[in-house]
Amino acid sequence: MRICTAPPFSSETVDETTRDAAGPAGNGTARWHAHDLLRLRHLRHFDGEPAWVRDAFAHAPFAVVRRAQAAAGFVAIGMRGTRRAERYGTWAQAFDVEATIAPEDLVDAAPLSNRRTLPAFIALTALQRDAANLKRFVWGPAGSVGFELATHVPTVTASSDLDLLIRAPESLPKEAAVALLAELQWHAEREGIRIDAQLETPAGGIALAELAAGKAHVIARHAQGPRLVADPWFVKTDDA
Template sequence: MEINVHDIVKFSSVNQLYDQTTIPAWVAHSPAATSYGVVRRAPITKQLVPIGLRGNARHERHGTAIDKQYILEIITPYSLIEQLAHFKNNRFYSLLNDIRHKFDPYTIKWGATGSVGFELATGIQVTSITSDLDLLICLEVIDEVLLHEISNLLADSRITIDPQIEIPGVGAFLLKDYLMNKESGFILRTFYGPQLCKIKEGSIQLFL
């Protein structure tokens, strides 16, 4: 069972969560939190998968964990785009479809995360008219030209798009942060916390 950051996992009961004695009261009243969690960027140890629960309000967020044995389904951000035709009734469908056509010539592996991805994966409405679109873009190697091209392709969107670049086995960084701070250093999100880094000769190097 492969599980990665940003995957959405389905379970049958909050009683299966690792720290059930400290679960906030609002969880019981949130359809999203009682059945689904989003995998957090933290190590998986002793079969425990770190997940985040989301409630009905923006401030209702809770970090916990669940044993792999209780996971019923894993929904990846990438699978949502592969099955995009199933979401034609969602108001973000048109935008996501436009992005898919723009990305097709580049064979980019990408998916939807955040509130939009959660809504598509679960069928539970969690977006609002002010929701941004969070994208996860997976690159096996750093291509600085491609990073600029991706930014240009998304620049004319009618809503705010926040792309995050994931480098498997290394970490992730916000594309906007990279473009603004690539000379002075941008933040790489890793399993062990944020690190200030730069790109040199096609690879990510940490500032010492």
Template structure:
């Protein structure tokens, strides 16, 4: 089983591992929807770094989970079928249709993250009128700048804020930042943020803390 950041995992709360006291809201949240998200954090062998979200924006908790305890894995790419959000009234889902047409046109592997991904995976309503749309592009090979710019310009037409993160073998970066042109981008890795002139090559990333 290959676990990647943004994957949603169905779990049994009793399998969580934490070196700090687990807040009571975590158990209430997992009782409603037993799903966690894979975090971009280095984890010991055999463990997955997971994040639990509560009802409030400030309710976020990190823990670990033995990989063999995953009951179900749902990747953002599994949540792109229009039938999965058919009938949902939020304008966020209308923008999902724009994103689907756009990303499919460029033959990109993509999916929703954040509250949208969580709602589609768990079936629990988490999207509100204030929700942004977080999208993930899986890009194992370098993306042309002109494609990034085209996507950014098209998504600007949306009435809601859309944040697109590009996932590469080295980490993740903002599509908007990459589309600006030549120059290093801020690359998120499991060992912290780095500046990289080529975010597809780990060896060319330099730590911000060096």
């Protein structure tokens, strides 16, 4: 993702108190978390902004919360265009947020009738109905599937992955991770797509596949950047 080169603050102006209150997303406010979709009334313009951003915003005034530090009163967001290469990271002002849609808010959402036969939507419907292990968690679709369900703007294609965000505030044993991954892989293979599941833990975003592999350390995606952690549920106070 291309990132805005002129943030509306310097590193010295990041509000450490509000940043810590934001949890793993680290976006300057506890109201929003990574992968939330925000409906915006206005999108601030920055020098160097790609030409497609204004058209994309006019077509669908939504952005996704990304993991990055932001000053109080701002939230780090990512814009999505019509093509896969059109991704842009920038910042929105908090008072421009009209509505927030978390991935779990979309767990029972259905696509438009003429879109239901796309493999990613078929897989999501099957998970909603049949995934016993997944039902133990708070979860929801992210990525292109989540964006389309929230906005009704066609973004999913026949080859799209199904991205899932799974809330995991408490420790998940390896055996449970393996069972959950196997369940998701079974559905993915049946529909001929890839299901990419990310666990949201106190340390940040962890790939379910990495945790199930039993690695000594896994990569946690955090507002301060990716880092290796031995236990995503044991976070030092100064690391949060």
